[in-house]
Amino acid sequence: MWNDLRPDLTLEATVVDEAEQLDALLAGEADIAFVRLPVETEGMHAVALWEELAVVVLPKEHLLAEAETLTLADLEDETRAPAQPDVAMTIELVAAGTGYAIVPHSVARLHRRKDVVAIPVTDAPPSRISLLWPRDRDDADIQQFVAVVRGRGAKSSRGSADDPPPMKPAKAAKLAAAERRAAAAKSGDGKGKGKKGGAKGGRPAPRTGAGAKQRSRRRGR
Numbered sequence: 001m002w003n004d005l006r007p008d009l010t011l012e013a014t015v016v017d018e019a020e021q022l023d024a025l026l027a028g029e030a031d032i033a034f035v036r037l038p039v040e041t042e043g044m045h046a047v048a049l050w051e052e053l054a055v056v057v058l059p060k061e062h063l064l065a066e067a068e069t070l071t072l073a074d075l076e077d078e079t080r081a082p083a084q085p086d087v088a089m090t091i092e093l094v095a096a097g098t099g100y101a102i103v104p105h106s107v108a109r110l111h112r113r114k115d116v117v118a119i120p121v122t123d124a125p126p127s128r129i130s131l132l133w134p135r136d137r138d139d140a141d142i143q144q145f146v147a148v149v150r151g152r153g154a155k156s157s158r159g160s161a162d163d164p165p166p167m168k169p170a171k172a173a174k175l176a177a178a179e180r181r182a183a184a185a186k187s188g189d190g191k192g193k194g195k196k197g198g199a200k201g202g203r204p205a206p207r208t209g210a211g212a213k214q215r216s217r218r219r220g221r
Helices: 018-026 087-095 105-110 140-149 169-186
Strands: 011-015 032-037 044-052 054-059 101-104 116-120 127-134 214-218
Touching: 018 032, 018 127, 032 140, 054 087, 054 105, 087 101, 087 116, 101 105, 105 116, 127 140
Parallel strands: none
Antiparallel strands: 011 214, 032 127, 032 214, 044 127, 054 101, 054 116
């Protein structure tokens, strides 16, 4: 879509560690970044994109693995796997039976594997994804990119960072559960009825596969 709109301005996307995103922006190595809040936003424009559903990753043979949704109370008596700097390693520990891990939905999808399941936790705090860029380097090109990411026309004005996410919590939880059932069916496991957690609600799932560790850079900067 961007190439059709602006063939004169090449867009380059690169994966950057979360701890290095601000440094890349401040050093001019990136023009704009997708970040997972909270981060330091002083001197930056921040535009909210979506809130991301939290899921619990459990071993496939766990007693709660057939549930469609869970609550934090359901996990009170369970052991949490030791958090590792690399999320993939944390999920490896989950698969080995050391405990559970709560991660954003997109992270669980990125590290999906056959020996674990990811179940929505309806009352866990969501992750907030935003676009971030330096105030002193704001220009028409940046604004046009923000408009495209948010699905607006090129002449639309920048929205507020407090804009509500478009997807209702219940729908997000159902979509996440449906994805999990579809993955199980594809691997030959069938659907399974499971049980539902006791709390209502949930958090919206992301509308795009873009992760929080990506940044966009214009050629020539």
